[in-house]
Amino acid sequence: MLGWGGGWGATYDDSHAYLLDVTSGATLLSIPFGHSVDALAMVLGELREVSGHIENLRPEVTHVTSGAVAAKSAEDQIAVTGVLESGAVAAMHFRGGESRATGFHWEINGTEGDLVVKADQAQWWSGRLRLYGARGSDGALTELPVPARYQRSLTQWTGRSAEPAYNVAHEYALLRDQITGRLAPDTDGVPDFRHAVRRHGMLEQIREAARDGQKVTLAEQGS
Template sequence: MSPIKIGFVGLSTTGCASTVLAPSLTHPDLKGEYDIVAVSTTSEASAQKSADKYSADVGHAIKAYHGDTSKIASDPDVDLVAVAKDFFLEWPAGASLEETRAIAEAAHKQGVRTIIGLQGRHSAALRKIKEILASGAIGAVKSTNVLAHVGREFPCWPPTVGEANQYVVEKKNGATRLSIPIAHQLDKLTYVLGNFASVTATDATFYPTGQVVDAKGKPTGKTIHSETPDHYIISGTLESGVLVNVFWRAGYSSEEGTGRRQFVWEIDGEEGTIRIESHKPTGAFTGLYEPDMYVNGQKVEVDRDDVIESVKTAWKQFATGEKGDYATIDDAVKNHELIDAIELSAREGRRVLL
């Protein structure tokens, strides 16, 4: 069987794609199943830099495209990149529910397979949680509680915004706190415990403006206005009857010594509790780090060292045609429906049924 030839849109030499996605695809265990043959970025310089880096990783020359993604999508040597073919799409998989639905409809019409970048559901911690729940060790789950924080040291959303991240403050671009870190976590929650039946939400904006900083964190003197909230209280009931309470806050200091809890997720069963937590400044981004885990108060060891190994499993399932545990474009639509329901509830002050 020939390897699936990938044209990777947005694969730069830094960022999430370079630290998790590319290493998982170029892992020796997937040699012969996937091969990166082309990359596409926004500029000629960044595309060539990316092509040079990954050519060294895969052992052959990689084509460099920039600008219009139709160029890489029409490359006859590329098997996986766009809706006309099987495709991978990083979450949020569209700037809005309407856009994601349009992508899903096109994918179904073409009869192609899809895989979405919701890598957190492949973590060792989540696999362990599913195993414990299936064993009945904590009894019937009745409720779950999440406390999370995105600190000001992470220069993506106000009060501190990196020069390259200024697009995130505009809601139309679909890169808000709700659509990225919060939705990533809600995907993991529903992956483990099931879908929401109803949701009630309250939001607040404590940081209406953001100070723009350069790549070294130095203030540029520019200030930009944020169009989206920075705090969310999300509660609801899952289809299983489980009661959910989620509180995300942002913008506070994450410096050591504040005592601030960055990420805690508890799952309460009648006979016990599962808790995962992280004290890392970006610990709420559980697709990047494995959290600590406790079952009935006792620490349980999980494989904390290789998030790439977890993501690699999803790629292997996709390559062999297995349904697997990876997210599809239909999961992306479901998540966007939940995002819209949260925004509607917060805007109108009412419970929204899904």
């Protein structure tokens, strides 16, 4: 899984100055990486153990208009490797700033096939995702259509997946279906407060692994 942050690059503006301070809680780890590793865990299963590097390679950044130099304590590079509860190996690299090459790329290689998830923007959860796949004797990846059942009767959003509100609308539809009894609790991707606490606990353990330079076991995160 490869992605960039949008923020936490070589420059900043007034509306995003709060991102510079690691104590604000709005960091590359908690936002782009946090959303992405959450998706990985919900699709492929929880991480069992991790090791990694979290670095601040740009301790000083420049204001886009005034040229003023400001200190930055928040990280701008995250490289994490780990083992899932299934035994599969995962590798994730997130960089601050913007990339001309790759917005978001998630590649899943299985015994019977391959899947690739792509997005042009760093905040992939607020825009259009493209899914590609191949299996068996297929010689190349082909784009896979999203099954109609994922529209959840929100036909007014058909063809509008590039809009930020698209994702929010479907999350509320999932919550509605759970509240009305159409879904069983803790199923089909409906996160709750317990899920958030578990995920942020996992992020803190990833930070601990990077700080201490040691492999950390995350077995309790799946509980």
